[in-house]
Amino acid sequence: AELGAPPAEGQGSLFDEAPAGPDHCKEASLLIPLSDALLAEMDRTDARLRELYDKIEEPMLKVLSRMEAAGVKVDLDALRTYADSLREQAAAREAEVRSLSGEPALNINSPKQIGEVLFEKLKLDPKARKPRKGNWPTDEKTLQELADSSPIIEAILDYRGLRKLLGTYIEPFPSYVSPRDGRVHTTFNQALTATGRLSSSNTNLQNIPIRSEQGREIRKAFVPGAPGSVIMSADYSQIELRIMAHLSGDEHLCTAFRQGVDVHAATAAKIFHVPVEEVSSDQRRIAKTANFGIMYGISAFGLSQNLGCSRSEASRLIDDYFRSFPSIRAWIDATLASARANGYVETLLGRRRYVPDVTSGNATVRSFAERNAVNAPIQGTSADIIKLAMVAVDRKLQEEGLGARMVLQIHDELLLEVPEAEIETVRTLLTDIMQGVIKLNVPLTVECNYGSNWLEAH
Structure with missing residues (x-):
């Protein structure tokens, strides 16, 4: 898709005329009794x-x-100029991949061809075994694991990132801009x-x-x-x-926020038992990942993936985190207990999220529901x-x-x-x-x- 292309069918402005028909009138006639019923149910609940x-x-x-x-106004001229720049960068990365692969006719958009170049010709991972069915894996996670083996990996990832920016976020954009006011x-x-x-x-x-x-x-x-x-x-x-x-009422976190200190550095100081001023950038990075991960009920496996460490190291880090912030552990436990007893959790203002699967016999389903119960x-x-x-x-x-x-x-x-x-x-x-x-x-x-x-x- 090119910038400036006419709007695709169904992608016009909110102001485009939509003819009213019998179905619209029927739906509208149901709104008041439906509203009354739902409000009454809300009052009872x-x-x-x-x-x-x-x-x-x-x-x-x-x-x-x-x-x-x-x-919101969108400068289409600026977007077109930027799109041209990204296309040039993508073309340069594509040429670099072909040069590094020694395959001038390589189709960089073909996972099959990319896999054959990386694993069969360049042998970037000698221990890798091709799946019995299908092609070599060339997803982002697999390529990231090979990032240090050859500059071709970075070039492929950059190319894909540029094409995604263009295809997902930039090239389709003009079709959503109203011709009446230049706004989305x-x-x-x-x-x-x-x-x-x-x-x-x-x-x-x-x-x-x-x-x-x-x-x-x-x-x-x-x-x-x-x-x-x-x-x-x-x-x-x-x-x-x-x-x-x-x-959670955790006094250490509350104090850090009240004093306006770097909360991730303060967390790192607690976990690693060092003064705040001696916290390293790597320790702060780990603490930041843990802080946000805990909110989403992250597992040791998930944390190990985010930090690039072993599962046992991630498990120890989570244990250290909860030892340092016991009030957070207590709040999570209380939240899960309430979810199991009531089938839902609540926000501070009373919004409910129902999580019936917290009592599921399926461990995977239950774990997912528990993460939702903590985060909601x-x-x-x-x-x-x-x-x-x-x-x-x-x-x-x-x-x-x-x-x-x-x-x-x-x-x-x-x-x-x-x-x-x-x-x-x-x-x-x-x-x-x-x-x-x-x-x-x-x-x-x-x-x-x-x-x-x-x-x-x-």
Whole structure:
């Protein structure tokens, strides 16, 4: 697909006309009785669920409708220029792979041919055995394990990354840009995820890559749509770790956040029994991986994969972590016990996630449900907090008659289009509301910046 191609069928703007028919009218006629029945069921189940609906989910309807209608401006010329640059880089990497393989006619997009070159011709892994059925494995994990054996591996991985950026994120983009206003009007799915997080579709603007420099460059194309405006980003800092500290009541984590110290360095100091100032970069990296992994109920195997160590080393690290932070272990155990007893877990504000499989006789199924049970109160509370903040920010912008408007939410981050004359007003408004929207045992911290595009603002 080329940039600038006409919209594919079904990929037009939210403003494209859709004829109403008998089915639409029938569906609409069912909404009121269905709403009455569901609200009554909510009242019977738990008063906190009704409060969650009244204070967050119902007001969010208007917030999201305004955001979808506003859309976010995309600089297609910048995107085309960047696409051309990526194609040149991909072509250079493709030529490099062919040169290193000694196969000028090699089809780099053929896993079969790549496998034959790596394992049969170059013999990068002499111990490898070809599967009885199928081709040599050339997936990313396999290639990463061979990364030190030849520069051809890095060239292949780079090529694939560039082609994925182009094919998944850049080349399809113009088909989602409305010809009426040059904006992408994504659809925010308010009730699709099990944790309460928003998701985005047509097109998904929440999965723009940020891990690579090349991926981050895509954000340059997201610009203010109104003259004399900027893009402003307000991002919660380590909100899920802060929520874990609050829910578990762990004094070491809470103290680290209250004092504003590097929480990963503080964690490393506890695990490795060294002063904070003597924590090495590698120890901090390990602690950071453990901090985030524990929230997602990571196993010793999963941690070993993330850290590149043995399973026994990862198991010892997890044991050391829980010895250093016993309150977190106690909270996880209590959460799982509650999930088994009730069949669900709750966020701080009462949102439920049902996890019936925590009592499954199948160990794999049960383990997956246990990970969800541990993570849902953390990730779900984070979702509740930013939704609560969005409702409050939207209300304040309306009350103050400001021209600023929210255009995107990317999980822990809000993106706004702000007139230059309102920059400091909106910056203060955002920070005050987002940091004060709920009282936790640890402070919520928001990083708020602005620029001429999303990359500059982030």
